[in-house]
Amino acid sequence: xxxxxxxxxxxxxxxxxxxxxxxxxxxxxxxxxxxxxxxxxxxxxxxxxxxxxxxxxxxxxxxxxxxxxxxxxxxxxxxxxxxxxxxxxxxxxxxxxxxxxxxxxxxxxxxxxxxxxxxxxxxxxxxxxxxxxxxxxxxxxxxxxxxxxxxxxxxxxxxxxxxxxxxxxxxxxxxxxxxxxxxxxxxxxxxxxxxxxxxxxxxxxxxxxxxxxxxxxxxxxxxxxxxxxxx
Numbered sequence: 001x002x003x004x005x006x007x008x009x010x011x012x013x014x015x016x017x018x019x020x021x022x023x024x025x026x027x028x029x030x031x032x033x034x035x036x037x038x039x040x041x042x043x044x045x046x047x048x049x050x051x052x053x054x055x056x057x058x059x060x061x062x063x064x065x066x067x068x069x070x071x072x073x074x075x076x077x078x079x080x081x082x083x084x085x086x087x088x089x090x091x092x093x094x095x096x097x098x099x100x101x102x103x104x105x106x107x108x109x110x111x112x113x114x115x116x117x118x119x120x121x122x123x124x125x126x127x128x129x130x131x132x133x134x135x136x137x138x139x140x141x142x143x144x145x146x147x148x149x150x151x152x153x154x155x156x157x158x159x160x161x162x163x164x165x166x167x168x169x170x171x172x173x174x175x176x177x178x179x180x181x182x183x184x185x186x187x188x189x190x191x192x193x194x195x196x197x198x199x200x201x202x203x204x205x206x207x208x209x210x211x212x213x214x215x216x217x218x219x220x221x222x223x224x225x226x227x228x229x230x231x
Contacts, residue, residue, distance in 0.1 A: 035125040066212070
């Protein structure tokens, strides 16, 4: 009940602060209009995450990255002080997209690193999805900067985490008030799919859901093993 109340409050904030002029935000996310920025998934930051169970956080981030690869959505990884402080980018994300090498930086705001900005700009897309650690700094700051530069920004809240629930929730509210849209990773994946008749990715989405979709994945397993053979 408390979780429902928090999400309801966040939704109310979103409705209150997204201007009617931002009509493009009402256009669905597609494989052709999206670009993904994943920020600072590193041991030093995940050690202190309390806003979401760490196992769930890693699962969600991995599912999001795998979905982006399945839909060929351009993805940018960035880390901070990997050699001296932050540590290596999550192994699971490296395995999800082996061709990606994180842009390592020193600035807290990843958007201030020209390599990150240029990598996003090269995609030619304006719908920018952002997730990472921690929500109140290394996610919030590039979100605000990208909004200022004219991007339509979506914050993947369940693939982001912070040192406590309040820090995470206040950061999400701040980003919403600035014009960002909160989303969840599975909602993004399904929006990219759009139509189950689209055979280009339907099987991959099903496989990702089985691996990372929790109860939904179990439901798929049940249907495949118990229902489909009898049809």
